[in-house]
Amino acid sequence: MGNPLRERRTAADWAAGSQVIEIADKIGDFGELSAIVEADLAALDAAKIPADWRDTVVEGRLEFGFADAQQMLPTVTCRARVTVDAVCQRCLEPFRLPLEAEGELLLLAFDQNADGFDDFEVWELEEDQLRPQDIVEELLIMALPFSAMHTESAACKALSTEEDDSAEEMTTPFAGLREQMAQDN
Numbered sequence: 001m002g003n004p005l006r007e008r009r010t011a012a013d014w015a016a017g018s019q020v021i022e023i024a025d026k027i028g029d030f031g032e033l034s035a036i037v038e039a040d041l042a043a044l045d046a047a048k049i050p051a052d053w054r055d056t057v058v059e060g061r062l063e064f065g066f067a068d069a070q071q072m073l074p075t076v077t078c079r080a081r082v083t084v085d086a087v088c089q090r091c092l093e094p095f096r097l098p099l100e101a102e103g104e105l106l107l108l109a110f111d112q113n114a115d116g117f118d119d120f121e122v123w124e125l126e127e128d129q130l131r132p133q134d135i136v137e138e139l140l141i142m143a144l145p146f147s148a149m150h151t152e153s154a155a156c157k158a159l160s161t162e163e164d165d166s167a168e169e170m171t172t173p174f175a176g177l178r179e180q181m182a183q184d185n
């Protein structure tokens with residue numbers, strides 16, 4: 001049996017069966033997303049590129065349905081998460097970046113209008129048929145930060161040099177204020 005994530009059907013077809021698709025696919029199967037990750041990792045010395053970054057699994061689920069009782073407006077709810085390998089823009093070292101995507105989408109043809117369904121985001125269909133994977137992939141790409149960086153300073157080499165300062169701040173909460181007063185004088 002093929003992977004439903006990569007099947008092409010009309011939005012109405014997906015919705016008619018209230019199709020639920022469980023996502024458990026390697027990031028390497030998502031062409032555009034893995035091209036972005038690959039381009040990012042290319043900044044590293046070859047030896048530092050995580051050998052198995054393409055095997056990281058994207059997890060989540062898609063649930064198709066209709067927004068209206070007349071079954072004219074197909075919808076899909078998508079939840080997906082993956083932890084990609086990325087390069088920290090501050091210290092230029094690889095790190096693991098968790099991504100999460102969530103969307104409640106109204107799947108509309110370009111000439112279709114829907115008022116009064118504000119809970120949904122409109123997803124304009126470019127073709128008659130849609131491949132669920134493309135939705136998951138685009139949502140994950142949109143979840144990518146503009147600039148990826150270590151969030152914990154302890155893990156970031158560029159920030160670890162400031163470690164002593166931050167330790168002091170923790171123990172003497174008025175250090176910042178004191179500094180500021182010193183500057184004012």
Ligand SMILES: [Zn+2]
Pocket residue numbers: 088089090091092093149150155156157158
């Ligand atoms: Zn860093």
